[in-house]
Amino acid sequence: MTKPCYQLRISSRAKHARITIKPSRQIEVVLPLGMPVREADKLVQQQQNWIKRTLARMQKQAPIMSTMPPTSIALLAIDKQIQVTYVASQKKPMIWNKALAQLSICNDQTCVSALLRDWLKMRAKEYLPDLLKNIASEMGVDYRAVSIRLQKSRWGSCSMLGNISLNAKLLLLPSEVMRYVLVHELSHLEHMNHSTVFWQYVERFEPDYRKRRRELRQLSLALPSWVHS
Ligand SMILES: [Zn+2]
Structure with a gap:
């Protein structure tokens, strides 16, 4: 059996790594926040026989023709x-x-994935500007404008003119990780670089920024497949 495809989910509540198979036959691996992503591969490898048996049983009990997008x-x-x-x-x-x-x-x-991406972008336009405004007033900084995009890899950016751009995918992150990204971009209004002074400034508003950066890298690898075009 070749290694099955699975969806990775990072949970701040999970205590142990686990595998579940959804009614759609999607295999999901849940890892506790902070656990290395490679553990998911290992777990799937170890549980190959269980996965195979469970999928066979599900197909017998409730056959489906094709796997569905997310429920x-x-x-x-x-x-x-x-x-x-x-x-x-x-x-x-x-x-x-x-x-x-x-x-x-x-x-x-x-084009379900494209529809879901459009929907996510609309929700991001609905919520992210207010969240940014609140954090900016907490930090005492002023930006010029905010735009919402659905970029592949950048979580956000801040221009010399003070225009902030945010990735709609931020809505999929735990709030503390999303907050770190917003604090990071707003900090560029004061320091247009990634110098020590910049990071000291970030730390004033986000004391756990190192942890958040690690979590952000980890979570970037675990986004649902439909967000990728
Ligand atoms: Zn930056």
Whole structure:
């Protein structure tokens, strides 16, 4: 058996590494925050037989034709869990019900990932500017404008003119890690470099910034697959 594909999730609440198989047959490995990512590969390797047996049993009990995109999305930064349902037919390709935290997607859509990315960007435009404003006033700094993008690798940037750009994927990070990124970018308003003085400035508002940077690197590798175009 070749090594199965799996989705990695980092949890600040998990005490041990574990594997689960969702009804969609998606294999998920949960690692406690701070555990090296390579442990996930090891675990999957060790549990290959269990995975194979469980998938076979599930296929017998409830056969499915193809694996579905996600059934839920955790917007950790704002502590919201979104249910995603796929319906046979509806007028619009995607319907967002904010009150119920439900996203309904037409299941004949071939571009579910693109729809989810558009949706994430809209949610980021809704929430990130206010979060940035609050942290800026806490730090006593002024920026000129904020824009939200969905970039591949950059979490944020700050221009010489004081324009801040934030990645919509920040909504998927735990709030303390998201906060670190916002503090980092706002600190560039005072220091346009990564000098010692810059990091001292970051530390004033984010004493655990070293830990947060490590977590950010780790979490970058564990984002849901649909966020990558
Ligand atoms: Zn920087």
